[in-house]
Amino acid sequence: MSNEETLYARYLSGDITDKELQHLKQSGDLAKIEALMKDTKDWTLPHVNSEKGMAELEEQLHSSSSSSKSIYKFTPWTIGVAAGALLLIGFFFFQAPSEITISNPVASVTDYPFPDGSKALINAASNLSFEPSNWSSGRLVKLDGEAYFEVEKGPTFVVRTEHGEITVLGTRFNVNARENTFEVTCFEGSVAVISKSQTIQLQAEESVRLVLGQLQQNNSVDTTRPSWLEGISKFNEADLEEVFDELRRQYDVTLDVSSEIKGRFSGIFVHNDLEKAILQLSKPLGLKYTMSPDKKKVTFSR
Amino acid sequence: MSSNICKKETFNKVYKEQVTPLRNFLYYRSGDLQLAEDLAQESFIKLWKNCASVAKDKVKSFLFTVGKNLFLNHVKHQNIVLKFEKIPRQDVEQTTPETLLESQQLQSTLEKAVSDLPEKQREVFLMHRIDQLKYREIAEHLGISVKAVEKRMHKALIILKEVYNNL
Numbered sequence: 001m002s003n004e005e006t007l008y009a010r011y012l013s014g015d016i017t018d019k020e021l022q023h024l025k026q027s028g029d030l031a032k033i034e035a036l037m038k039d040t041k042d043w044t045l046p047h048v049n050s051e052k053g054m055a056e057l058e059e060q061l062h063s064s065s066s067s068s069k070s071i072y073k074f075t076p077w078t079i080g081v082a083a084g085a086l087l088l089i090g091f092f093f094f095q096a097p098s099e100i101t102i103s104n105p106v107a108s109v110t111d112y113p114f115p116d117g118s119k120a121l122i123n124a125a126s127n128l129s130f131e132p133s134n135w136s137s138g139r140l141v142k143l144d145g146e147a148y149f150e151v152e153k154g155p156t157f158v159v160r161t162e163h164g165e166i167t168v169l170g171t172r173f174n175v176n177a178r179e180n181t182f183e184v185t186c187f188e189g190s191v192a193v194i195s196k197s198q199t200i201q202l203q204a205e206e207s208v209r210l211v212l213g214q215l216q217q218n219n220s221v222d223t224t225r226p227s228w229l230e231g232i233s234k235f236n237e238a239d240l241e242e243v244f245d246e247l248r249r250q251y252d253v254t255l256d257v258s259s260e261i262k263g264r265f266s267g268i269f270v271h272n273d274l275e276k277a278i279l280q281l282s283k284p285l286g287l288k289y290t291m292s293p294d295k296k297k298v299t300f301s302r
Numbered sequence: 303m304s305s306n307i308c309k310k311e312t313f314n315k316v317y318k319e320q321v322t323p324l325r326n327f328l329y330y331r332s333g334d335l336q337l338a339e340d341l342a343q344e345s346f347i348k349l350w351k352n353c354a355s356v357a358k359d360k361v362k363s364f365l366f367t368v369g370k371n372l373f374l375n376h377v378k379h380q381n382i383v384l385k386f387e388k389i390p391r392q393d394v395e396q397t398t399p400e401t402l403l404e405s406q407q408l409q410s411t412l413e414k415a416v417s418d419l420p421e422k423q424r425e426v427f428l429m430h431r432i433d434q435l436k437y438r439e440i441a442e443h444l445g446i447s448v449k450a451v452e453k454r455m456h457k458a459l460i461i462l463k464e465v466y467n468n469l
Contacts, residue, residue, distance in 0.1 A: 033459060044388070044432065048339075050317065054314065
């Protein structure tokens with residue numbers, strides 16, 4: 001499907017043959033394109049203050065009828081908050097929402113306080129929901145992804161995931177419930193983990209993992225908080241697929257992993273430097289890699 | 303799971319995700335930041351009013367199409383001049399007045415070259431460069447094929463690389 005008319009575009013996305021690359025280099029065009037990319041690398045536009053925008057939108061929608069031809073003049077949005085976590089609160093059009101959903105985009109950590117002072121720190125590409133109206137009688141949270149909880153003493157706090165449930169009273173723990181992973185680590189207090197009709201009680205510095213349908217306990221937790229909160233992903237005999245998935249989530253990058261790459265990984269990678277993270281994986285595993293010029297695609301091979 | 307976006311939480315999520323790319327896209331077209339903001343707001347109002355009839359996977363192209371049409375209704379086509387802020391770099395080598403002037407001139411030249419690009423090429427180039435969208439995502443927003451996006455990007459690069467002919 002390769003084509004002259006899309007050559008430069010495909011160079012940037014790493015979708016180019018070696019022969020085409022050679023021609024590009026020889027013609028001198030590659031150097032010019034690279035210079036262009038370098039000189040436009042820092043281009044930005046003023047930030048959009050979406051909180052303010054949403055508030056103004058709500059006002060407009062509530063105010064009396066207006067003709068669809070008129071343009072609404074809004075006060076200029078000031079350069080707003082630095083880019084960071086997204087937070088969705090469903091107070092938009094109604095007084096008391098029945099359910100609040102917090103959705104975390106790729107590659108960031110969101111901090112969310114519950115009505116009673118309990119907290120959740122939510123990892124990349126995760127969703128969490130709960131009902132605030134019920135909070136004082138029973139605390140139920142639904143989680144798809146990974147989050148670290150600090151729960152104040154109070155009525156039973158339950159985290160429900162697709163693989164199982166975690167019940168606590170007042171404690172600190174981490175839940176990792178991705179598609180092919182279920183791992184719960186207790187840092188303080190005690191939690192009860194129920195999964196596939198097995199129940200395990202965890203004390204501080206204990207963790208449990210679902211492996212082939214069985215809950216397996218691990219008692220060598222050596223930190224006071226999960227490492228992803230400190231900007232590092234740490235793995236202990238984790239399946240490589242899980243490791244690459246986490247890399248995708250933290251950097252929002254496309255990964256091409258050759259099918260012969262299988263096995264387990266023990267080690268870490270950082271969240272703030274893609275090239276460093278790639279080296280932290282490729283060196284111990286003995287993998288080769290190439291990265292597209294726009295840094296959005298990485299290919300791993302043996 | 304609702305299949306449309308009339309649910310406030312879903313609408314809010316769409317707003318947060320799309321307001322910046324939409325505002326930027328309208329800026330790339332108009333060269334007027336305030337106008338781009340106003341048109342973006344109006345597009346979302348239209349989206350809310352039509353929420354029941356816009357399928358979730360058509361939301362992005364709906365917003366961009368509505369925004370584009372609002373812009374066309376609003377102003378005549380004119381030559382636009384786009385300006386982009388640069389995050390200041392800590393390049394130690396670049397502190398002499400000569401190099402500073404050079405880099406300012408290069409910035410102006412590039413901004414003009416980008417502003418003079420035909421609309422279709424200009425917006426693809428900027429959506430890739432500034433909004434960091436992949437070709438697949440740009441295709442979704444504009445309602446065209448990935449190959450069409452690549453062609454426009456290629457044409458934009460042909461023109462823009464000429465800036466470096468004598469450097």
